Amino acid sequence: MDEPSSRDPIAGVIPARAVAYAVVRRVFEGGAWADRALHGEARRLRLAARDLGLATQLSYGTVQRVATLDHVIEKLTGRPVAKLDRPVLAALRLGVFQLTFLDRVPPHAAVGESVELAKRDAPRGAGLVNAVLRRATREARPIVAALKDDTPEQAALAHSHPEWIAQLWFDALGAPDARALMAADNEAAEAVLRANTLKTTAPELLARLAIEAHLDGDALILDAPFDAFSAPEWEQGLLMPQSRAAMAVGRILDPQPGERVLDLCAAPGGKTTHLAALMRDEGQIVAVEKHTGRAGALARTAARMGATIVDVQNRDATEKTHGSFDRVLVDPPCSDLGTLASRPDARWRKAGRPEALADLQQQILRAGADALKPGGTLVYSTCTISPAENEQVVSAFLAAHPDFTVDDLGTELPLWKHPTMPQHLQTLPHRDRTDGFFIARLRRST
Numbered sequence: 165m166d167e168p169s170s171r172d173p174i175a176g177v178i179p180a181r182a183v184a185y186a187v188v189r190r191v192f193e194g195g196a197w198a199d200r201a202l203h204g205e206a207r208r209l210r211l212a213a214r215d216l217g218l219a220t221q222l223s224y225g226t227v228q229r230v231a232t233l234d235h236v237i238e239k240l241t242g243r244p245v246a247k248l249d250r251p252v253l254a255a256l257r258l259g260v261f262q263l264t265f266l267d268r269v270p271p272h273a274a275v276g277e278s279v280e281l282a283k284r285d286a287p288r289g290a291g292l293v294n295a296v297l298r299r300a301t302r303e304a305r306p307i308v309a310a311l312k313d314d315t316p317e318q319a320a321l322a323h324s325h326p327e328w329i330a331q332l333w334f335d336a337l338g339a340p341d342a343r344a345l346m347a348a349d350n351e352a353a354e355a356v357l358r359a360n361t362l363k364t365t366a367p368e369l370l371a372r373l374a375i376e377a378h379l380d381g382d383a384l385i386l387d388a389p390f391d392a393f394s395a396p397e398w399e400q401g402l403l404m405p406q407s408r409a410a411m412a413v414g415r416i417l418d419p420q421p422g423e424r425v426l427d428l429c430a431a432p433g434g435k436t437t438h439l440a441a442l443m444r445d446e447g448q449i450v451a452v453e454k455h456t457g458r459a460g461a462l463a464r465t466a467a468r469m470g471a472t473i474v475d476v477q478n479r480d481a482t483e484k485t486h487g488s489f490d491r492v493l494v495d496p497p498c499s500d501l502g503t504l505a506s507r508p509d510a511r512w513r514k515a516g517r518p519e520a521l522a523d524l525q526q527q528i529l530r531a532g533a534d535a536l537k538p539g540g541t542l543v544y545s546t547c548t549i550s551p552a553e554n555e556q557v558v559s560a561f562l563a564a565h566p567d568f569t570v571d572d573l574g575t576e577l578p579l580w581k582h583p584t585m586p587q588h589l590q591t592l593p594h595r596d597r598t599d600g601f602f603i604a605r606l607r608r609s610t
């Protein structure tokens with residue numbers, strides 16, 4: 165990695181490191197979302213666009229790997245991380261991350277700048293940071309290399325995940341896939357923009373953004389991080405950041421111009437606006453979202469993207485929807501375990517556990533099915549890798565609804581077959597290089 169030349173004149177720290185340190189503190193001390201904290205700190209510290217890649221790598225990597233980093237820090241300090249001053253701990257985590265997991269960062273920069281950062285916020289802790297990081301230059305990699313990942317407990321530490329997630333994936337996927345999946349969660353997620361075909365085309369958008377990317381249908385697969393939400397093209401509704409797996413959901417629902425479509429659990433609207441584009445903005449989309457603020461944002465997003473057929477309804481998706489629909493998308497709240505690479509702090513949050521979510525998912529699926537006309541198509545999707553929320557929800561639904569059948573999607577996107585139920589799709593980040601989505605398509609016969 166190249167060290168950017170510009171320097172923060174106050175602390176003598178390169179801006180990318182100053183931003184990463186601030187992000188790490190905001191995430192672990194203030195409960196901030198890493199992506200929002202990064203966006204905010206990059207603006208506050210006037211980070212140059214060329215430094216965004218390094219700032220992202222440093223901050224996201226430190227947040228993702230924190231369990232492994234804390235293990236190293238505890239070994240080197242001989243005390244629990246909870247006993248360390250917050251700024252000292254943040255500087256140590258950032259420093260140990262660079263020394264252990266990055267190859268092109270000069271150790272003197274990782275040590276020296278972490279000391280400067282600690283000095284600014286906790287002057288008396290700077291000596292400890294210096295001493296620990298000097299030892300870390302020699303000892304951190306061997307400590308990490310000695311970690312095993314044979315059991316879920318070991319894998320949780322080695323690949324920095326909570327134990328319950330490691331256990332869930334060992335059970336659901338088997339040890340080799342579980343380990344590979346956890347390792348992939350610590351790598352940069354593929355960054356993709358969907359060109360909004362109501363306003364532009366993918367080649368036009370690529371030319372206009374002047375970024376390094378390659379095209380895959382309407383998708384621009386980016387070669388480097390890009391702050392889409394600050395781009396004028398975002399404001400103009402020309403693009404939507406969206407993974408290839410999320411785009412597959414709309415394609416598999418396959419809505420046609422002129423149809424009536426029900427979209428249950430619709431905010432922030434990545435899929436709603438994709439459906440509108442696939443329908444060429446002809447027909448109707450009823451987009452139901454319970455959270456009032458998110459429903460408002462969804463309406464603004466639809467307007468910005470020129471999706472005039474979207475009717476946002478701010479209500480509970482478990483309630484009856486009147487009328488009958490050609491197609492229904494059910495995209496309920498889930499444990500989000502398929503998107504851990506792009507949301508680095510998510511694994512550490514007390515998000516809903518699979519068993520607790522399954523009941524709500526069932527209710528929303530039933531409500532969606534009630535609104536589907538005979539012969540209609542329903543897609544149930546989640547961005548998680550969790551049988552209780554995916555295949556078990558669909559199986560229980562089918563057992564109670566003999567008028568529904570499930571389509572075999574295995575032939576549509578053969579790479580993305582479900583590991584054990586090949587009629588469904590289950591994208592896996594380590595296998596498919598995109599978010600982990602579950603997608604099932606059902607049809608109503610009568």
Ligand SMILES: C[S@@+](CC[C@H](N)C(=O)[O-])C[C@H]1O[C@@H](n2cnc3c(N)ncnc32)[C@H](O)[C@@H]1O
Pocket residue numbers: 428429430431432433434435436452453454455458479480481482495496497498
């Ligand atoms: C997985 S996200 C949906 C993502 C969205 N379909 C997209 O592609 O942008 C789930 C959404 O469901 C909303 N939600 C949660 N419980 C709900 C309920 N009972 N009824 C309607 N919406 C709900 C959440 O606020 C959240 O916006």
